[in-house]
Amino acid sequence: MSLRPATPVLSALAALLALAGVEGTHARLTAPREAARLADEAQLVRALGLTDLALFTEARYTRHPALADLATAFQDNPLSFEHFPSGSLIAPPEHFGPTALGFAPEDLR
Amino acid sequence: MSALNRQRALLDFTVAALARRRIKNLALVAVFATVVFLLASAMFFASSLRREAEATLAGAPDLIVQNLSLGRQAMIDAADLPKIAAIRGVATAEGRLWGYYYDRISGANYTVMVPSAADLVPPPGEVIVGEAVPRVRDFKWQGTPLFLSRHEGDLVRFDIARTLGSDVALISADLVLMNEVDFRSFFNVPAGKFTDLAVTVRNPRELSTVVEKASAALPDARFVTREDIARTYQKLFDWREGVMVALAFVAMLAFAIFAAEKATGLSAEEAREIGILKAIGWDTRDVIAMKLWEGGLVSGGAFLLGTVIAYAHVFWAGAPLFASVLKGWAVIYPDFRLTPAIDALQLGTLLLLTTLPYAAATVVPVWRTAAADPDAVMR
Amino acid sequence: MISLHGVSKTYNEGRPNQVTALHGIDLAIAPGVTVFMGPSGSGKTTLLSLVGCMARPTTGRITLDGEVISSLPERFLTDLRRRRFGFVFQRFNLIRGLSVLENVMLPAAPLGEERAVVEARALARLESLGLAGKARMPVEVLSGGETQRAAIARAMVNDAPVLIADEPTANLDTALTHRFLDIVAALRAEGKTVILTSHDPRIIAAAPVTAVVEMQDGTVLEVRS
Ligand SMILES: Nc1ncnc2c1ncn2[C@@H]1O[C@H](COP(=O)(O)OP(=O)(O)OP(=O)(O)O)[C@@H](O)[C@H]1O
Ligand SMILES: [Mg+2]
Numbered sequence: 001m002s003l004r005p006a007t008p009v010l011s012a013l014a015a016l017l018a019l020a021g022v023e024g025t026h027a028r029l030t031a032p033r034e035a036a037r038l039a040d041e042a043q044l045v046r047a048l049g050l051t052d053l054a055l056f057t058e059a060r061y062t063r064h065p066a067l068a069d070l071a072t073a074f075q076d077n078p079l080s081f082e083h084f085p086s087g088s089l090i091a092p093p094e095h096f097g098p099t100a101l102g103f104a105p106e107d108l109r
Numbered sequence: 110m111s112a113l114n115r116q117r118a119l120l121d122f123t124v125a126a127l128a129r130r131r132i133k134n135l136a137l138v139a140v141f142a143t144v145v146f147l148l149a150s151a152m153f154f155a156s157s158l159r160r161e162a163e164a165t166l167a168g169a170p171d172l173i174v175q176n177l178s179l180g181r182q183a184m185i186d187a188a189d190l191p192k193i194a195a196i197r198g199v200a201t202a203e204g205r206l207w208g209y210y211y212d213r214i215s216g217a218n219y220t221v222m223v224p225s226a227a228d229l230v231p232p233p234g235e236v237i238v239g240e241a242v243p244r245v246r247d248f249k250w251q252g253t254p255l256f257l258s259r260h261e262g263d264l265v266r267f268d269i270a271r272t273l274g275s276d277v278a279l280i281s282a283d284l285v286l287m288n289e290v291d292f293r294s295f296f297n298v299p300a301g302k303f304t305d306l307a308v309t310v311r312n313p314r315e316l317s318t319v320v321e322k323a324s325a326a327l328p329d330a331r332f333v334t335r336e337d338i339a340r341t342y343q344k345l346f347d348w349r350e351g352v353m354v355a356l357a358f359v360a361m362l363a364f365a366i367f368a369a370e371k372a373t374g375l376s377a378e379e380a381r382e383i384g385i386l387k388a389i390g391w392d393t394r395d396v397i398a399m400k401l402w403e404g405g406l407v408s409g410g411a412f413l414l415g416t417v418i419a420y421a422h423v424f425w426a427g428a429p430l431f432a433s434v435l436k437g438w439a440v441i442y443p444d445f446r447l448t449p450a451i452d453a454l455q456l457g458t459l460l461l462l463t464t465l466p467y468a469a470a471t472v473v474p475v476w477r478t479a480a481a482d483p484d485a486v487m488r
Numbered sequence: 489m490i491s492l493h494g495v496s497k498t499y500n501e502g503r504p505n506q507v508t509a510l511h512g513i514d515l516a517i518a519p520g521v522t523v524f525m526g527p528s529g530s531g532k533t534t535l536l537s538l539v540g541c542m543a544r545p546t547t548g549r550i551t552l553d554g555e556v557i558s559s560l561p562e563r564f565l566t567d568l569r570r571r572r573f574g575f576v577f578q579r580f581n582l583i584r585g586l587s588v589l590e591n592v593m594l595p596a597a598p599l600g601e602e603r604a605v606v607e608a609r610a611l612a613r614l615e616s617l618g619l620a621g622k623a624r625m626p627v628e629v630l631s632g633g634e635t636q637r638a639a640i641a642r643a644m645v646n647d648a649p650v651l652i653a654d655e656p657t658a659n660l661d662t663a664l665t666h667r668f669l670d671i672v673a674a675l676r677a678e679g680k681t682v683i684l685t686s687h688d689p690r691i692i693a694a695a696p697v698t699a700v701v702e703m704q705d706g707t708v709l710e711v712r713s
Contacts, residue, residue, distance in 0.1 A: 002589075002607070002624075004117075004121050004603065005121045005122075005124040005125040005128065005590075006117065006120045006121045006123070006124040009124050009406065009410075010120075012410075013406075013409075013410060013413065016410070016413045016414060016417055017413065019417050020413065020416070020417050020420075023417065023420045023421070023424075023449075026424070026425075026449065027424070027449035027451065030448075030449065031449075034448040034449070037276050037277075037448070038161065038164045038165060038448065040276055040277055041161075041164070041165040041276075041277045041279070041280055042164060042165045042167060042168045043168070044273070044277050044280060044281060045165050045166060045168040045169060045280060046168035047224065047225070047226035047228075047229055048222060048224050048225070048226070048229065048281075048284075048286075049169070049170045049205060049225060049307045050165075050166075050169060050280055050281075051166070051169045051170070051173065051333075051338050052166075052280075052338070052341075053158075053161075053162055053166075053279055053280055053342070054220070054239065054241075054278070054279060054280055054281060054282040054283050054284070054441075054443055055158075055279065055435065055442075055443065056435070056437065056439055057217065057218050057220075057282075057283045057439045057440070057441040057442075058218065058437060058438040058439040058440075059218075060209055062439075063209070063218065063220060063283070064220075065341050066333060066337060066338040066341045066342075067173060067175070067182075067305075067333060069177075069180065069181050069182050086435065086437050086438075086439070110600075111599075111600030111601070112600060113600075114600040114601060114602060114603065115597070115598055115599070115600035117603070118593075118596070118597035118598070118600070118603065118606075119597060119598070121597075121603075122590070122594065122597055125585075125586050125590055126583075126585070126586070129584075129585035129586075381581075382583055385581045385583060386583075386594070387566070387569075388542060388569070388575060388577070388581070389569070389575060389594060389595040389642065390566065390569045390570030390571075390573075390595045390598065390646070391566070391570075391594075391595075391597070391598055392563065392566045392567075392570075392598060393562070393563075393566070395597070395598040480562070482542065482543050482544075483542050484537045484542040484543035
């Protein structure tokens with residue numbers, strides 16, 4: 001019997017599935033090692049009191065988005081986009097603080 | 110058995126029919142797989158980074174107290190420390206010394222810190238550096254000292270006591286750790302001043318009360334809780350943001366083009382072929398099953414190919430494609446490996462988004478043709 | 489046994505280009521070999537398409553072994569086409585780009601038989617038509633006569649009890665026509681029904697033919713058996 005047309009395609013799919021399986025196994029096998037690494041990182045974070053990932057080092061608001069100044073117009077605020085692309089990847093922090101003046105009539109007296 | 114044979118025969122026909130335009134169809138799968146690859150890579154990368162941030166930043170200080178002056182962060186007075194420490198529920202409060210140093214030699218920004226943990230404090234005249242510092246300074250031999258220059262003509266020598274490994278690069282690549290005396294003299298920070306205060310509380314549930322009392326004690330200060338930090342990173346690379354939106358949009362556009370190309374209807378040739386198949390005894394169901402195989406092979410194959418390569422790209426090769434994007438203007442980009450983290454829900458969504466519309470676009474136009482009388486092929 | 493009772497077929501009914509291709513045909517087609525002849529446009533192909541369940545008559549009914557088939561729902565018609573009929577179309581209708589063998593095997597695809605069995609059968613049909621050597625060639629490189637034989641092989645691959653062939657010998661030379669007639673004789677000997685249309689006097693005069701139906705302007709002029 002001759003080679004069926006779908007056989008090479010099915011073999012290719014099977015090879016891809018096997019590769020996916022290898023990758024799944026890789027994920028599973030490296031999990032303990034990675035957990036240990038994450039624990040090391042957490043340890044260092046605790047020891048140094050770190051607050052941010054060292055992923056974007058070009059500006060202080062990208063290096064420490066959690067601690068960035070809130071009211072500075074340029075450079076320090078995540079809403080400024082001059083540092084593309086990190087500036088557009090990091091969301092502005094949600095803790096902008098109270099945005100409206102909160103006071104009651106009796107406060108004015 | 111016979112159902113299996115039937116499906117296999119339909120599949121064989123589909124492949125033989127697709128093979129007639131081999132180049133076109135392979136190109137289709139390749140483009141499709143590229144789109145899936147980009148999306149899946151972004152997904153893997155983002156969810157892995159998010160997980161990393163969540164796992165490590167859980168150890169961040171409960172509360173950071175910053176002094177604000179003219180809307181900018183300013184040094185905080187050591188005298189404020191006891192005011193915070195005296196608040197009930199506060200376990201520890203300590204002044205932190207840290208700042209940025211722009212290295213004119215390499216053009217990189219370092220984060221210089223005085224560690225609070227004793228085992229990380231280097232002896233005088235020495236520093237502990239993150240993985241990237243020797244790299245950007247291009248240190249060729251073990252024990253090369255780190256010279257830091259504050260201005261023209263100034264050169265301060267620090268010996269490197271230790272380098273933090275690349276295992277922890279993602280949080281420490283740009284760090285330069287000094288002891289307090291070196292830090293104050295190098296940056297000219299007067300005694301009695303700190304960058305900010307790090308506070309831990311006894312019971313995390315009391316944090317809001319502590320913040321409330323602290324803001325009464327220091328009305329001009331700003332308080333950043335660990336929750337605020339976590340929230341910042343939960344949104345890191347959020348799908349709706351920046352480049353990801355552009356990526357997703359391009360991908361959607363590509364799908365739309367494929368789908369439109371398919372859905373604008375069958376060519377006369379294709380319609381005739383379906384008529385022939387019906388005339389020689391194929392059922393409407395057979396024709397549709399055959400077309401489903403076609404859509405499934407193309408889109409399913411592209412999905413599998415795209416995700417498998419994406420995994421290898423992100424978790425084996427370290428996402429080199431993104432590194433150049435993420436590095437942006439920065440000089441320092443940490444040399445880190447990512448922990449495989451796969452969000453099954455996201456992956457499932459991607460699977461549905463790729464296969465369903467494509468399969469539908471393949472099958473729907475066939476429906477009407479396949480349901481028509483086949484007598485047109487008699488003449 | 490196939491019977492037609494008052495069968496007529498009108499195309500594009502109610503529109504200006506309305507054509508009545510068949511007018512009230514009454515006819516019985518017995519097992520054996522029936523040949524339809526008649527001038528071009530007399531309705532031969534239309535009649536074959538009605539008998540082969542490719543289209544429905546406008547009026548009248550058609551029965552196959554006593555069962556009315558002209559009003560069956562579509563899925564039953566497909567089933568009939570698949571199990572009872574094998575077709576050779578006037579224009580062959582092979583699928584371009586596929587090999588001769590793949591084309592011949594196509595009608596068997598939905599039946600769920602073992603591929604090896606179908607392939608052996610298809611090769612045997614091609615062999616009997618002198619086309620085994622071309623089995624792996626794409627159909628578009630075949631000559632007219634080879635294409636016709638490939639179409640005949642495809643019509644016979646499912647061993648259907650009724651073979652319907654529209655001008656099956658139009659492109660064949662004398663030798664190949666005789667070869668085809670041998671096959672027809674063998675089918676007849678197996679008790680099968682063969683329905684042909686032809687202009688070819690060699691076919692009409694051939695030994696296995698049991699009935700000749702002469703048509704003109706959508707009516708049956710004469711039945712000779
Ligand atoms: N789908 C259609 N729409 C309109 N008219 C049609 C259609 N099919 C057939 N006809 C007309 O019906 C008549 C009979 O056609 P048919 O194909 O049955 O003739 P035929 O006997 O097979 O001729 P030939 O020997 O040339 O093949 C012709 O006049 C043809 O134009
Ligand atoms: Mg005709």
